[in-house]
Amino acid sequence: MLLLDNVHKVYGKNKEKKVEALKGINLSVNKGEIFGVVGFSGAGKSTLIRCVNLLERPTSGKVLINGVDLLSLSKKELRQQRKKIGMIFQQYNLLHSKTIFQNVAMPLILDGKPKQYIKEKVTELLSFVGLEDRMSHYPEQLSGGQKQRVGIARALATDPDILLCDEATSALDPSTTESVLDLLRKVRDEFEVTILMITHEMNVIRDICDKVAVIEGGVIVEQGSVIDVFTEPKTGITRSFVRTILNDDTPHSIKELIKANSGKTYRIIFKGNSTNIPLLSDTAKNFSVDLNVFHGMITELQGIPFGNLLVNMNGDSEEITRAIQFMKDREAIVKEVTHDAL
Template identity: 50%
Template structure:
């Protein structure tokens, strides 16, 4: 659906050249939600804007549905851009125009008739839940409502691809969840391919099928969201995942533990099994759960528990072996002195 081949974007500044995107190659499948994660300056916004050539790549190719955008004339590119919608962090609505007029802008640019515009805008405002706001101005809307207008505007010309440039970063958590739910609904209902950039792993966890992590203009890790959350291989990815799944124990818990402190990761169906209670029945150990959390990613459970096992060392060793066999993921954090 979307293919990026050896793409680079170099900016020329007064201090010299800056590489925003560095030889990136990427494939995004039709109908999936793909997240691009990175801190500020990682190159994710530059890469996203290269997908519709708002930023012209310095080198490399961008193909959407087999059409090489980087080889098109300006007129041909304008035509192809009608198939690529885009929503922005700060909405970019025209303050002097009503909701209806903001959404109809792209349709007028595509030379649609008044009748077509009326029907399409009415349909879109119903889709995003703003039918009662068609004649109000952006200043009368909340942040979430403004973003819904932006989504409706981006969908006006029935695009095959929707690009989201930090679409929820300016919103509060509750509104963010509602907007992500709307994007997920649109993805399923319309079969849209959605590409979003973010620095928030909660956003990726909530909506994405696959993801890529960027650093210094390069993709350092890429794959299925669940697999990356459950087994991140790169330090930067581990750092991002820690904002959602990991936790630091208070130092005093590690100073003089009565037993052995372990961290267990439960993946998939094993998270719903009685592994911990089985351990207490099978072995002569007691346990204190120090911390625990289960997240559902792509509707699949992923759990992390930190617990202290207390008892004879031989029994603790047996318990650890048993848990390791069941979960395939156990780390000893601290042994009692």
């Protein structure tokens, strides 16, 4: 559906002012997917999302939507394609001198749609976002969450296939964020719209995205399904993002306890089906090893149970090796942790 193929973006012309904001981005988003791109400030998120609808023109590479390379289109063809790409913004970008109805109607007026069609479509969309009773209000009379709902209604006016969300909830409080995310999920479910969102908030990724890519210095350093990336982050930056919501930092007193103990310490991660079996007690019953849980948590990610434990194992080294294999055979991830890495 949406494919970014080796996209580069360089700002500035002369050497001193050149900024290479994107360094060969490859991204593939399937139809109906909610795909999140997360990164710190300056990582290249805004540039990336703006390259999808060519608000920024990539310096090189391809942006393909349903197989059509946007960079190869004439101005007129691009205008047509852009109708299929809606966008919402952190600061909503509403016209303050226009009513809510007029704001949502704007893309349809610009597209030359008949009055009756516009009236019906805007009414339908405002009802969809729960603001039908606010049609004649002005943006300044609405809360942030309501303004973003107007932004979503406006973005849907031209029946887009893709919705781009640029830090859409970053200006909202947690409970408003939740309700806007629920609405975006409803947009995907009812209109089969593919959603690409950029954010610096990992809770947004956890709550709504199917897949996630982590961007740093204009490079995608890691991507995959949310459950895989959250449970097995491969890079330091991803780990630091995951830690913002799944805090697996080991408290100081527990670090000291582990250091004082003999035996080896392992991080045991299990998810989905492997949480249903009594993994530790089965291991203890089958092998001559002492298991001591020092620290950990069991939580849920996207409806899937997920556990992350720090366990000390004492016993004969061959027996420990067999015990670890036993756990791995039951889909657990078992990694030795050195004291320094705690």
